Amino acid sequence: MSKSWLRLALIASSTIYLAYSAVALYNWLMDLAGLEGLTSILNTVTLSGDPGSFIALLTVGLLFTGSVYYVDDYKSTSCLLVGSAIAVALSAINLLVGVALTCDEAILATLGEATSISLASELTRLEVLLGVIGIPLLLYAIRRARSLTRLEV
Amino acid sequence: MSAHRGSQATRRFKLALVGNPNVGKSVIYNEITGGDAWVGNWPGTTVEKKVGRAVIGGVEFEVVDLPGIYSLSAYTLDEEVAVRFLVEEKPDLVVVILNAVNLERSLYLLLSVLEVGVRVVAALNMIDLAEGQGYKVRSDVLEELLGIRVIPTVAVKGVGIEELRKAILDTLSEPPSTYKVNYGVDVERAIEGLASKIKGYEPAGAKLNVRWLASRLLEEDKYAVELVERLNPELLKVAEEHRRRIEKTLGRPLDEYVVERRYEEASKIASKALIKAGVKKLSLTSLIDYAVTHKVFGIPIMLTAVYLMFRLAFDVATPLCTLVDYAFSSYLPSLISSLPMPEFASSLIGDGVVAGVGSVLIFLPNIALLFLALALLEDVGYLARAAFVVDKVMHKLKLTGKSIIPLLLGFGCNIPGVMATRAIEDEQDRKTTALATPMISCAARLPVYLVFAGALFTAYRGSVVFSMYLWSVIFAALTAIILRKALFKGVSTGFIIELPPYMAPQAKSVCFKTWLRCKRFLLKAGTVIVAVVVVVWLLSVTGPSGYLGVGALEDPELIEQSWIGVVGHWLEPIFTPMGWDWRASSALLVGFLAKEAVVGAMGVLYGVGEEGLSGAIASSFTPLTAYAYMLFVLLYVPCVATLATIRGEMGFKYALLALAYELALAYSVAALCVGVGHLLGVA
Structure with missing residues (x-):
């Protein structure tokens, strides 16, 4: 990945994460007020709306911003490594939650307490998609970290 | 040989x-x-x-x-x-x-x-x-x-x-070490002289290493002074003379010189034993630590770690909870009812033990996953960073940095947290931390949060539970500030923590820790909780008029005539401002013994077991009164065992202080929560 492409990808990612964190906060506040928030994009991608998601998304956004802001390779790589790791972890946790909730519905259906099984909305959350996009960034960060911490014999 | x-x-x-x-x-x-x-x-x-x-x-x-x-x-x-x-x-x-x-x-x-x-x-x-x-x-x-x-x-x-x-x-089968650090002619001569004098006073069979004792005495080591004082106080004067003479020659304090010589020796040996196979400009630990311990990113990263931990624990565990729920709400009750036994025994086992213990055990998957996540963070080396990141904030709130470890331990159980304050040298800091630690939300409170959050905050239950942990940190800090200003005045000591290198977690260690913590929870469920629910059941089917029958558990009018009903009604006016009924008030009494027991007792008192507890809570509480109840459970007396630990560590006076302070704080906060909520128009 060339430097300019990386910068562009990071600027785009940080903007998306920061904007999405604002949406999560907005949705939470709307919900507290009993109003409808921005719950989905085109009825396919689900949007979060709780304070925990807001903090996690904001953290990733801040770290990606840090990786663009810092000129020093060491500082920039550190932010990118931790930020992309959290982005991927956030995606993985949502996937796990989605699978777990779907399994729960299946168990309830088996026990006769539910009539149908539907895929949990967690599986289509935006952070799941963003985390998948974050995988190349994480791989790049690991490669950079390896070269920075390489043992020179 | x-x-x-x-x-x-x-x-x-x-x-x-x-x-x-x-x-x-x-x-x-x-x-x-x-x-x-x-x-x-x-x-x-x-x-x-x-x-x-x-x-x-x-x-x-x-x-x-x-x-x-x-x-x-x-x-x-x-x-x-x-x-x-x-x-x-x-x-x-x-x-x-x-x-x-x-x-x-x-x-x-x-x-x-x-x-x-x-x-x-x-x-x-x-x-x-x-x-x-x-x-x-x-x-x-x-x-x-x-x-x-x-x-x-x-x-x-x-x-x-x-x-x-x-x-x-x-x-x-070999003789003890005879290794000696050479401290130079003058010091060695003084050590020898002093050692021979000590030897003269050594009690028969004491087998003291007189050379070691003499060198420590010259360093004015507190323990060596205490030892020699027991042999002959005159020796201290001789040591003082030697020290003065040597310090005059050296032109510096002797203890400093001795430490330096020992370090020189250690450095000399290390340089001979270490072979540099390559140069590493930067370690992976330092690289990661830049972001993780950063003044801006550090706290959001820590909060994110906690959030991810809670999502794993509460949402991923859902299907496992459903299975445990099925076992305790359908399978076991039908099995018990099919067994040939008297109604009394069937109700005691079914409505008492199975319903009560089941309402606690249903949270085992949540708790096991929480412990698993905690063990992972601990083994990776993140918890020490979390302590470091929070320290600056804590210090501003008058809580010493050294308090972080007892407070973090408190998230598991308050008892080891209070005991860990022993490592804090400053007495004022130690007492402040010991009294602030019970504010930290231990694992025993979790079942209460989970049942209330599940009943009334379905969509945001993770965030609501998370908020309890945030409140617990805030109240621990506030308690420390109050104690520092009112009781334990003085300046807090600094905080030094060695950040360990990041390590890949070992499956064996992580599973072992998770099992140890779960075992403690299971043991409690099998002993204290069983005992508590049996007592609550007995108090529910008997009353001032005698045995009411097991029908009391399903008859709201009859259970009000039971002992638990009498006590509950006596307590009810105290909690009326918060909108809690007599059952909720009685369950709080049980929580004195163990916080998890609150859920078990509610299961029995509402006559629904764990199966219908969520529904019973949803119909008896509003989100506001439920949140106030959770806050009360967070803040009122941790449990009898923690109070006993405070008494053991600090004395009866402080245990009483903790009891009174926590009850007053819990009541005020819960009342304030409901009051402010009503003012804002929240139901």
Whole structure:
């Protein structure tokens, strides 16, 4: 990945994460007020709306911003490594939650307490998609970290 | 040798484990004894000495895991515990665990132990990390220079443990160490002179290492002074004369000089044993730490880690909870009702034990996953960073940095948290921390949050539970500020924590820790909770008029005539401002014994077991009154066992203070929550 492409990808990612964190906060506040928030994009991608998601998304956004802001390779790589790791972890946790909730519905259906099984909305959350996009960034960060911490014999 | 082995078979030998903090002592202790000492990738995991038993090659050992220390100077309580043990208990053998990544500092401690004149085996631990940093440590060179066995180990992977066991056995039949650090002509002469005088007063059979004692006395070591004072106070005057004379010659304090000489010796040995295989400009730990401990990113990263931990624990566990729920709400009750037994016994087991214990056990999957996540964060080395990141904020809130570890332990259980305050030297800081720790939300409160959050905050239950943990930190800080301003005035001491290197978590260690914590929860569910729900059941089916019958559990009018109904109605007016009924008020009484029991008791009192508890709560509480109830459960008296620990650590007066303060705080906060909520128009 060339430097300019990386910068562009990071600027785009940080903007998306920061904007999405604002949406999560907005949705939470709307919900507290009993109003409808921005719950989905085109009825396919689900949007979060709780304070925990807001903090996690904001953290990733801040770290990606840090990786663009810092000129020093060491500082920039550190932010990118931790930020992309959290982005991927956030995606993985949502996937796990989605699978777990779907399994729960299946168990309830088996026990006769539910009539149908539907895929949990967690599986289509935006952070799941963003985390998948974050995988190349994480791989790049690991490669950079390896070269920075390489043992020179 | 054979004769010695013969005598070995008849007695139990004393073996001590000594090392710097976070060097892997507890891992080695567990490997040797097969014990269950807590192992954490952070300094200060061992707060007091632990004793276990091991059999090595048919020889029995009493193994003592001493707290992590940097020297034997008795400056801190931990060092005093260690030096007293080595001198007074006279272990047959000491295993000094060296950190291959920080060899010089470990060697300083090893030299101090060797000077005591005991048999020593060194375990050169973390050689894999040293190699990763471009260093090769020559254990053969160390053996030659120190005259002891040095065994390379990677304790977390079990590497070198068998060799260490063999070395322990072989060294047992050898004479104690005679290694001496050369302090120079003047000091050596003074040591010899003083040692010969001490020898004259040494009681028969005391077997004191007089050279060590003399050198420590010249350093004005607190413990050595205390020892010699017992022999003959006149010796202190002689030591003082020697010290003055030498300090005049050196032109500097003698203790400084002695420490410097010992460091020089350690440095000389380290330089001979270390071979630099390469240069590493930056370690992975430093690279990650830049972002993780950053002043802007640090706290959001910590909050994100906690959020991810809670999502894993609460949402991923859902299908497992459903299965446990099915077992306790459908399968077991139908099984019990099909058994031929009297109605009384059937109700006691079904409505009392199964319903009560089931309403607590349903949260086992959540708690197990929470413990798993906590063990992962601990083993990776993140918890020490979390302590570091929070320290700055805590210090501003008048809570000492050293309080962080007891407070973090408090998230598991408040009792070890209160006990861990022993490691805080400053008495004011210690008392403040001990009284603030019960504010931290322990695992026992979790079932209460989960049942309420599940009943009334379905969509945001993770966030609502998370908020309880945030409140617990805020109230711990506020408590510390209040105590600091009102009772324990003075300046807080600083905070020094050694950040351990990041390590890949070991599945064995993570699973072991998770199991240990779950076992404690299960034991409690099988003992205290069973006892509590049986008592609550009995108080529900009996009343001032006598036995009411098991029908009371399903008849709201009848249960009000029971003992629990009488007490509940007596308590009800106190909690009316918060909108809680008499059942909710009675359940709080039960929580004095154990917080988890609140849920079990509610199951019995609402006559629904865990099956319909969510529904019963949803119909008896509003989101606002439920949140106030959760806050009350967070803040009112942790449990009787924690109060007893506070009494043991600080005395009856402080236990009473904790009780009164926590009750008043919980009541005020819950009332305020409801009041403010009503003002804002929240139901």
